[in-house]
Amino acid sequence: MKVIVSACLAGDNCKYNGENNLNQKMMDFLQSHEIIKVCPEVLGGLPIPRPSAEIVEGQVMNNEGKNVTEEFILGAQRAFEIVQKENPDLIILQSRSPSCGIKQIYDGTFSGRKIPGHGLFAALCIEAGYKVLDIEDIDEYLSR
Structure with missing residues (x-):
């Protein structure tokens, strides 16, 4: 099985604050x-660390008031190109x-x-019909 994962979940220090969201349960499941x-975000040219960002009325703004929508769109497109090239069985974000x-x-x-919604990259994957899993649902997924 081929799986695309958010790099931070695999332990890469690429979060906005320079840290990661390593999920050992996911990594154990994926070892084979x-x-x-x-x-x-890194694919879109944003640095590590970087100011945190949120979607505000359709635009991505960082907590310093800078519009970083262009970088987020570019990163989402570049990551989606990898998805299209690799055609994974599962995407965990x-x-x-x-x-x-x-x-x-x-x-x-x-x-x-928090509000209902999708991030820019996730939206591209979902709209294209790929199987996408929120890391918070890993326990439920593994129990199937």
């Missing part, structure tokens, strides 16, 4: 599968991210409040 790591969020994203107020 082909893993392809992507970080749309980080929750709530403005790039990778599947079920929810932050509401754009930088208050921690």
Whole structure:
């Protein structure tokens, strides 16, 4: 099985704060599968670390008030090109991210409040019909 994962979930220090979201349960499950790591934000040219960003009225703004929509769109497109080239069996993405969020994203107020929605990369994958899993649903997925 070929699986694309958010690079931060695989332990790459590519989160906005320079850290990662290593998910050992996911990594244990994937050890016998082909893993392809992507970080749309890095692919879009954003640095590590970088100011946190949220989607505000259709635009991606960082917490310093800078519009980074162009970088997020570019990163989503570049990551999606990898998806199209690799044609994975499964895509596992980080929750709530403005790039990778599947079920929810932050509401754009930088208050921690969540709303239903997709990150830019996740939306491309979902709309194209790929099997996409929110990392928060890994336990449920593995119990099937």
